[in-house]
Amino acid sequence: MEKEPEEKDGRLWVDRIIIDDVACIHCGECVKACTEENKERNALTNVVQKAIREAKKEKEPNLLQKLIRMDLEERKRFWDSHFVRCIKCYGCIDQCPVREEEEDELRISEWIKQGEVPPRYPEFHLIRAYQVWDRCILCGECEETCPAGIPLKTLQDITQFFSPEDAFKLVPGLSEEAKRKIIDFVRKRMDKNRRMRYEL
């Protein structure tokens, strides 16, 4: 029987390990590395092992793969059913480790009325995702901290691995004006994001 992680022992960082569902190929190297490097902090290894075990259990396609297989209508229904639950807690903004001050070219307040819950969608979520387009590290903190359970990591994957034009098909419903703004924003930063691009 494995010992469960001690809550007191390194609690703050033990519970911060997340396995990326899109990137993980279940090789188990991280568990090995962690065991070797961290002989005393059993807890850390346990967390990783548990996450891997749970990830392996899922033989189903991940959310991104499912979305790709949906048609436009289904995708819109899917995202709307999630975005309607947003309570505008600012968690996806506050917890983002790479986010900095908004730039004038892409401001949330330009599209979103203050005080309104849920905030206008998909504008709020796509603009937020693209604001960190040139620096997102796909850590998934935005999704982890979202009290409404919106799959924001998948949203980040979409904006990071696809062109904005394809992303707007995977997350349909954005106004034409907002689309143009985002495309301009991304174009000016093309040299800063070196991620591999997929096509729909």
Added chain:
Amino acid sequence: MNSDFVLTTCPFCGTGCNFYLEVEDGEIKGVVPCKTHPVSRGKLCVLGRSAHKFVQHPERLKNPLVKKNGRFFETDWNTALKEISERLKKIIEKYGPDSVGIISSAKCTNEENYLIMKFARAAVGTNNIDHCARLCHSSTVEGLRQAFGAGAMTNSITEIDQAECIFITGSNTTSQHPLVASWIISAKQKGARLIVADPRSIPISRYADIYLRIKPGTNIALINGLLHVIIKEGLIDRSFISERTQGFQEIEETVKRYDPDYVSSITGASKELIEKAAILYARSRSMLFYAMGITQHINGTDNVKAIANLSLATGNIGKPATGVNPLRGQNNVQGACDMGALPDVLTGYRRVDDEDARRVFEKEWGVPVPEKKGLTLVEMMNEAEKGSLKAMIIFGENPAISDPDISHVKKALSSLELLVVVDIFLTETAELAHFVLPASSFAEKDGTFTNTDRRVQRVRKAIDPVGNSMPDWKIVCEIAERIGAKGFNYSSPKQIMDEIRRLTPSYAGITYERLESGETIQWPCPSEDHPGTPFLYKDGFPIGKARFFSVEHTQIKPSDKYPFILITGRCPFHFHTGSITRKIERLENEVNEGYVEISRRDAERLGIKEGDTVEVISETGKIEIKAYVSEEIEPGVIFIPMHFKESPANMLVSRKLDPFSKIPNFKACAVNVKRK
């Protein structure tokens, strides 16, 4: 640089989320969610994420204030405390202890509430002690005590994902308890069914399987109607009713008249949906959640009893993922009630008129405990205005905005011979005081809060007290000792908790050592080796058999003069009287003024356009406020948030009270709306 992460409990609602305060060189820089916490699971709402932003706000009170010729002057602790205690002592000597009223705070820790309660009873010698639970869940405390034996949430937030059906009524959960809503949403994603009954189309009603849009004040009719269907369909739990309850025949008789047609005509919800909801609730393992939409009525206690009937008849209680679950509004309102900051009970809800209970406390405290039930919050205001209550000490509450009929409250407070307000900011109430004492916030002290599911959790000191402020527990001890009371010499909140444990069986096993080792313990926890109690009444009710109460619908009749029904409440970005949240820039940017939500149909009929200033008038008062035209509210009903002192909803709410719990009628007040 000195940096630290201090794990603590959120100071806003009763959900009891935990987070780390990020401290750098004595300055709180941020809030980091705690992913291993059983309730909040690394998530927070907009208030929790902003919880650090008021602590070191420039407007924090840093020194005691004394009023001279209508103006406040800063003074030192010694002078202020000396003057307060001398004047207090004189009042007690001249008019007797019952001329003093103490209001405790659901924002303060358990240890502080206990001491404030002890101060009233042992140092002053009066049971005139109350707090804001009077305005939110006193009808729960009373109704559930009569039905089950204890007035608290029966089950746990962490059981929600095992429920098959979740029934929410009178709770705007995504706005007021966002992290409870988070559990409900994930339960629904796993396949649970959701029923929502509310007069307003609130965000959570948009993804309900069954949404019953009912008229305000028709809760009893609805619940009786559900029971009617459940009995007719043979879905009652016969063995549970016969073994564990009494009085079922009475309600069986009463609900006979509440057939779906009749109930539909009263509530406005369709007959088919009423039938579907009844069958779904009765056939499933169902958790019922409610909040102010049930309690804040002139018949609030009856509303609560109706809900208790529903859970008892279907056996949805005493098991995991079932129960009657009142969502408590303040971070420590459960704890303040548990600690006996109420006029009729001591800690653990033992009644002051019970001689055996008083003896236990008299032995520990070494002084007699008064026997006569004290005044409730609203009654204190009435007595103050009449002149029989002479002095009040108010800890961390703002009745000048939060209580009904605030022009009367202001008059009452102004007529006191001595008003001492202890708070972190100069609130509207503090402005009326003779003395204002600066308290320390949650981030500057140690202690415990008890959340809505009876979970006792640690509050930890992250920074030193701001300015010359002091934690409330130290302030109480200072005043108590200066009026000559014994037994107010404590070195730490832990020492106070040890005294609470000796006096309170349900808290007996809750030690600081256990809490420090990472446990969150749900009462009752009678001994140190007891794991705590996630759900109540597994093996029986404290009153033996649970009781059904026959309750009847009473019709609210809007008059020609006041044809609208006003619902007061909260918006997601502010908390209560706004004394904290309105100082947080992000929240104030979201919503910075009051509004009256009115249906499109009514607005068009009255020629009101979105953004127009309108007059809202009741028998009690009148305010001017901006109109917000909405599809989400029934014609004939309007909604005003309570947070904004510029357009205070409580100018309109009357002082009429529920006869059992003395809760005011914040949820159904007759008003008129006029174009300016």
